[in-house]
Amino acid sequence: MHMDKNPAIPDAAAGPAAYRQYARDWLQAHLPAHMRSDSLDYRTPTLDECRAWEASMYQAGLAGMTWPRAYGGLGLSLREHLAVNKEVGALSMPESVSSIGKELAGPIIQAVGREDQKQFFLPRILAMEHYWCQGFSEPDAGSDLARLRTKATQEGEQWRINGQKIWTSGAAKAHYCLLLTRTGTVADKHRGLLMFAVPMDTPGIRVVPIKSIDGKDSFAEVFFDDVVVPDGARLGEPDEGWNAAIRVLSIERATNRMYRAWRFECELRQLVAACKSDPALSQLLQDGHYERRIGEVLGEIDALKGLVERTVDQLVAGERIGARGSLTKLYWSECHQKFAELALSLVSHVTPRSSALARRARKHFTTAYLFARAETIYAGTTEVQLDIIAQRIMDLPTELAK
Numbered sequence: 001m002h003m004d005k006n007p008a009i010p011d012a013a014a015g016p017a018a019y020r021q022y023a024r025d026w027l028q029a030h031l032p033a034h035m036r037s038d039s040l041d042y043r044t045p046t047l048d049e050c051r052a053w054e055a056s057m058y059q060a061g062l063a064g065m066t067w068p069r070a071y072g073g074l075g076l077s078l079r080e081h082l083a084v085n086k087e088v089g090a091l092s093m094p095e096s097v098s099s100i101g102k103e104l105a106g107p108i109i110q111a112v113g114r115e116d117q118k119q120f121f122l123p124r125i126l127a128m129e130h131y132w133c134q135g136f137s138e139p140d141a142g143s144d145l146a147r148l149r150t151k152a153t154q155e156g157e158q159w160r161i162n163g164q165k166i167w168t169s170g171a172a173k174a175h176y177c178l179l180l181t182r183t184g185t186v187a188d189k190h191r192g193l194l195m196f197a198v199p200m201d202t203p204g205i206r207v208v209p210i211k212s213i214d215g216k217d218s219f220a221e222v223f224f225d226d227v228v229v230p231d232g233a234r235l236g237e238p239d240e241g242w243n244a245a246i247r248v249l250s251i252e253r254a255t256n257r258m259y260r261a262w263r264f265e266c267e268l269r270q271l272v273a274a275c276k277s278d279p280a281l282s283q284l285l286q287d288g289h290y291e292r293r294i295g296e297v298l299g300e301i302d303a304l305k306g307l308v309e310r311t312v313d314q315l316v317a318g319e320r321i322g323a324r325g326s327l328t329k330l331y332w333s334e335c336h337q338k339f340a341e342l343a344l345s346l347v348s349h350v351t352p353r354s355s356a357l358a359r360r361a362r363k364h365f366t367t368a369y370l371f372a373r374a375e376t377i378y379a380g381t382t383e384v385q386l387d388i389i390a391q392r393i394m395d396l397p398t399e400l401a402k
């Protein structure tokens, strides 16, 4: 399935600057006001609205930039991908409802999938026909995935899967699960792991939503009781699961949601604009304490932009990012948590008599603060990133060597 090339989409020769301008013009012209969180017309978009919006972005050439044309992509470089991400970040638009499909499952299928799997899954992810969830974590295996227990047993041309996953984001809406299982025993640790693409409507799968601190139930426990899938659902060879999982995690840490720094700056500007719209909050902005904190956060956002630009330069030059992805994950999550604390401290001064924009900001930044608590946990906790940085970048002794 090829995407019919929309004639408005610039081609590779136009370069990233032209692509960025194109993305800016298109997004400004098409993003509905009710989907912009900095607008007074904002209301939480439905899943269908998000799906339609992201499908229209894909048709406009703003998704699948680096994916091969044979699978519905545009065959461009990470530079165009980054150019689009900068403009996505600069607008207060909703988070993607399909980032696990587009940014984790898609790249893994391209790396280890068979040709028929690439032909089937990749165009459907881009066209927003299939959502994915990521079934890695288990009650006793989060930071240390080598302890996972979900068992896959081969029975002729099929596999029987039994076990439990937890914290599975988007499980209730997902069509497929990128599932990590083991074929041997827990003592095998990272050997004998196997990845699958499991349809979520397979008999034996039970999804139990978990409510999070921000009131949403976007993640879940997922139970697999005698779930039978054909051998064709396997992604890669038995024993390739660990390497595939490491790839998924390094993408998640280094290049996933590349727009973050630009989104954080947009949020900071949104916060400042909301404060300026209200006399009492405006006064607070003149307080040296807040001035300094805002300056610090902006400085960190700028450094994060530099880290992202450097990552793209290295990847385009064909270098491996390896453990340096942990630096990016550590930095963005800590930086955004600090910003969310600053925002909450400012909007806590909003009263029912404050300006409409300030009241809107209070709602937005209270939710953002609560979600930011999770940012130093998912995609690898801060403590784990610090260990990786110390051990692999600075060559400090590992636990085993001590």
Ligand SMILES: Cc1cc2nc3c(=O)[nH]c(=O)nc-3n(C[C@H](O)[C@H](O)[C@H](O)COP(=O)(O)OP(=O)(O)OC[C@H]3O[C@@H](n4cnc5c(N)ncnc54)[C@H](O)[C@@H]3O)c2cc1C
Pocket: 133, 134, 135, 136, 137, 138, 139, 140, 141, 142, 143, 144, 166, 167, 168, 169, 170, 219, 374, 377, 378, 379, 380, 381, 382, 383, 384, 387
């Ligand atoms: C919002 C959110 C969404 C998520 N979505 C998904 C998803 O879609 N799919 C999925 O598979 N998982 C998902 N997760 C799970 C996430 O990957 C795990 O929570 C994370 O890997 C940590 O594992 P854990 O919760 O088991 O904590 P643990 O690994 O038990 O860690 C507990 C504490 O011990 C510390 N710790 C652990 N090991 C070490 C060590 N070696 N050195 C120092 N300190 C250590 C940790 O830093 C942490 O503070 C999500 C989590 C959140 C919060």
